[in-house]
Amino acid sequence: MQVVEFIERVGAYILDSILALGNFALFLIRSLMYAVLPPYKLRLTLRQIRIIGAESLMLIVLISTFTGMVLGLQGYHTLHLFGAEDSLGTLVGLALVRELGPVLAALMIAARAGSAMAAELGSMQASEQIDALTVMAINPVQYLVSPRMIAGVVSFPILTVIFNVIGIWAGYAVGCGLLGASGGAYFNNLAANMSRHDVALTLYKALVFGVVVMSVCCYKGYHAKRMATGVSRATTEAVVLSSVLVLAWDYFMGSILL
């Protein structure tokens, strides 16, 4: 009996997961489709770029500064063991551009803007505001989700590139300013080793992470349960799931593209 029950439960869980994945895929496709189809929600999109992108700038500046400083410090001490301090620029720059810039920027935006978005959409769902849009014959996905997706696709690459540039300068400041690596070698080696593929990779990753984080956070908020704990659950799940997906997807893309 217990064995059968257990197998049933596993089966139900798997079916639920497949269903949820299918629903999510549909949601993602619809939100992307409405993003490219008119009527365009330009004002709403601008507002979301301001909220998701511009207002995350200070956080990104802060995090990228410390990340670059830590890379400069640890990179210098490690490379120093091999007498390869001249490669510090390459180490810091490529680590940032290829991995840390897109990933850390995405995690920070998920924590800051993604959570707020899930909470906002969740409370709109809980108080029937989304239903109110529907009965006005306004498509809530097009009105609420698509502008946020576009805003993510625009904001993530911008913030990521800013993250990279500030991180590289912060690594320079610590490695060359404080610790005595050669400043000229720092930038020369970086320039020699960073190709347009690296810049394209950073933009590409940021773009994909933008879609991942925005769609997960919107989906979780949009489908929040109409209970007291529904909104807080949705918010937590949105941040956790989008962070996990960013890291998993980053490894996945890295193993395919490099």
Place this chain on the structure above:
Amino acid sequence: MYASRTTQFIVGLFALLGIAALAILSFRLGKISILPTPGYVIYANFDNISGLKPGDEVDIAGVRIGKVLGASLSDNQARVAMEIDKGVQIDNDAIASILSMGIIGGKYVSIQLGGGDKTLSNGDIIRQTQSAFVLENAIGQFINNIGQSGGSKDSSSSQDSQQSQQKK
């Protein structure tokens, strides 16, 4: 609820900042050129380029004068294409060697100017080359020499084996 002038201004500023950062990353930090580069391309054949990659530095006396474009196989040798900055003159007796930056650092091509009477131009080949120093090979050679001659005159031979100066 509508995008105010402030929002438009902030978003505009944000976008410009992003474009500026991208420009710095690409052209200042990455030195990636979008225009056709005004340099010229020369070739050099090596027995072994072990780890030299496109984008690696080409220098004369430690000064960067160009970069490696790529390598292909030709007559069982590696033919390396290098883009040399405009205005840099390399004569036909120059020697190109592949060197390492530190023990684990990347490889680069160093060019030693000779006393040749002609200047290389686009598509020309540097005749004299010196291949990459491959640590594993050197160690293998060293052990061989010890085995054969009791380790008496190994110091010079390990050097010679790496120097395959060739004239075609």
Place this chain on the structure above:
Amino acid sequence: MNSESNGKQTANAIEVRALRRSFDHQHVLNGVDIDIPAGTITTIVGPSGCGKTVFLKHLNLLLRPDSGSIVIDGVEVTRLGARGLNSVREKFGMLFQAGALFDSMSVYDNVSFPLVEKTRLSAREIDERVRRTLAAVGLEGMGHKFPSEMSGGMQKRAALARALVTQPKILMLDEPTTGLDPTRTGSIHQLVRKTQQDFGLTAVVVSHDVPEVFSISDRVAFMHRGRMQLVGTVDEVMSSDDEDFKRFLAGRASGDDLESQVVS
């Protein structure tokens, strides 16, 4: 009680047949049949939790039925695709039980929202209509406030203004007067009646203000155990000897401290 008797002179705006819907094995709608004649006010009463809100949400297909049919203006809507649905929904104005105002927008923006999004009216016309509607629900000069800054009753009236402002063909009001004081209740009732007469629209009102709401109702439906147990004109329903309805009226009236007005 026989709804077909009225259908001769007026076509039905809404015809519902054998509508069923259950949530997790709970049969909320258990075979609902009702005709709602065009140009009338039909009031649905019934105990809390009997499925009135669920029924309203089926009419504009916010919820989909398990089985049964809904015909709006002669069109079967239960199997419509997205485009057809939108054209049906554009006929409806709906006041949600909890208001469902957009809390990121001021009251003025809430009320102008459906006009801005769904009509081609000029900015001046929109402004004029929004002000007129806000004044009608007693919220003149309150346009700049946000929903969170207003009492529940004011939110309800703002939401009513949003439902009225598009002058829909069919108006659905889910408890428009719950939480309002008696004076406000009366004036909202009069507003609904006046709007209905001015535009000849069809209104479906869910209300607990029994029997006051009957004064503006053409027809009354008593919902019980997932069906429309009684449907008819006010007089027909009030003179019915249905035990459940009598018990409901008595409970409702005593609960609201209105024994004097009980008709029994």
